Amino acid sequence: MSSLRFARSAFRARPSAFRVPLQRRGYAEAVSDKIKLSLTLPHQSIFKSTGVVQVNIPAESGEMGVLANHVPSIEQLKPGLVEIVEEGGASKKFFLSGGFAVVQPDSQLSINAVEGFPLEEFSIDNVRSQIAEAQKIANGSGSEQDIAEAKIELEVLESLQAVLK
Amino acid sequence: MAFAWKAAGLTYNRYLTVAARAVRRSLKDGPRAAAERRGNMDLRFAKWENGKQGEVKSLAKANDEALAAQAESK
Numbered sequence: 001m002s003s004l005r006f007a008r009s010a011f012r013a014r015p016s017a018f019r020v021p022l023q024r025r026g027y028a029e030a031v032s033d034k035i036k037l038s039l040t041l042p043h044q045s046i047f048k049s050t051g052v053v054q055v056n057i058p059a060e061s062g063e064m065g066v067l068a069n070h071v072p073s074i075e076q077l078k079p080g081l082v083e084i085v086e087e088g089g090a091s092k093k094f095f096l097s098g099g100f101a102v103v104q105p106d107s108q109l110s111i112n113a114v115e116g117f118p119l120e121e122f123s124i125d126n127v128r129s130q131i132a133e134a135q136k137i138a139n140g141s142g143s144e145q146d147i148a149e150a151k152i153e154l155e156v157l158e159s160l161q162a163v164l165k
Numbered sequence: 166m167a168f169a170w171k172a173a174g175l176t177y178n179r180y181l182t183v184a185a186r187a188v189r190r191s192l193k194d195g196p197r198a199a200a201e202r203r204g205n206m207d208l209r210f211a212k213w214e215n216g217k218q219g220e221v222k223s224l225a226k227a228n229d230e231a232l233a234a235q236a237e238s239k
Contacts, residue, residue, distance in 0.1 A: 043203060079184050097188040098181055114185040115200070123193040130190055144236055148173035149183045156187040 033068040037084065038110045039094070046094065046116065047084070054085040055109055057101050058159075068107045075101045079156040081119075081163045082111065093119050095160060124164050131157045174236035 034051035055066045058080030079098045085091045099113030134157065137150035170180050182204075189200045208224040 079188070095188065097185040114181050115188045117188070117192060117196065117200075121193055121196045122191050126193075126197075127191045130187065134187075143233065144173045145175065145232060148170045148175055149179075152170055152175075152180055152183045153187040156184045157191065160188070160191055 033107070034087070035066060035068045035070070036108045038108070039082070039084075039116070040110070040112055041116055042114065049108070052084050052086050055111075056081075056083040056085075057111065058082070058096075059101065066101075066103060066109055070103050070107070070109075072105045073103050075103075077101055077111070077113065078159070080159050082116070093163075095119060095122065095163065097156065119163065122160065122164055124161070127157050127161050127164065131161065174232060176232075179232070 034053060035055065036049045037047045037052045037055055038045065038049050039047040053067070057064055057066065057075065058078045059075035060078055061075065064075070077096060077099050079096065082094045082096050083091055084094070094116045095118075096111070096113035097115040099111065101109065101111045103109050131154065134150045134153040138147055138154060140147075142150075175183075186204055189197060189204055192200055206225055209221050210224055210227075211221045212219040
């Protein structure tokens with residue numbers, strides 16, 4: 001926390017540094033590049049072009065970490081955990097229900113999902129009871145759609161159970 | 166394997182709906198009540214022919230039936 005405060009004051013002190021000759025170069029100035037993250041749901045925007053250090057996303061092609069100046073790309077997301085590392089090393093974790101992440105050329109990352117919540121809002125008991133229910137349907141003799149939907153639910157719930165443990 | 170649902174005739178839209186529903190149901194009771202209201206959809210439509218309104222149907226139900234019919238015809 002104290003390092004964060006130091007970084008902030010260094011940032012604020014910059015304009016005056018133009019007037020007097022620069023005496024020394026601080027660490028905070030050397031690593032200034034951050035990625036601008038927008039994490040949006042249809043009903044809420046959790047991050048709005050906020051500068052963060054790193055974002056780990058569960059892409060369909062595999063887990064990936066996105067830093068500043070990442071190669072532009074579009075990734076489909078699996079239902080899974082998105083980890084956002086902020087300045088100072090603190091990280092925030094959200095579970096998203098699946099969507100898309102777009103990395104734009106100017107160090108911007110937009111993540112769109114249908115539902116996304118911080119981990120502490122989930123209840124492991126509700127997850128377990130849903131898994132039991134979905135397994136019954138998936139192994140039952142329902143229609144092809146019902147079984148496919150139960151399998152989607154299982155994929156979501158098992159990934160959720162793994163991160164809640 | 167990743168897209169087993171596609172083989173069963175589900176659309177990506179349907180996939181997202183089902184995944185979001187499972188996430189909402191996994192919430193603690195407080196936030197869940199607020200979130201589940203977002204999953205509800207109640208749209209109705211009717212087809213007009215020769216100036217007369219046809220039967221009023223629920224969009225969700227009509228979609229499910231169309232999906233089932235599409236999968237069977239494959």
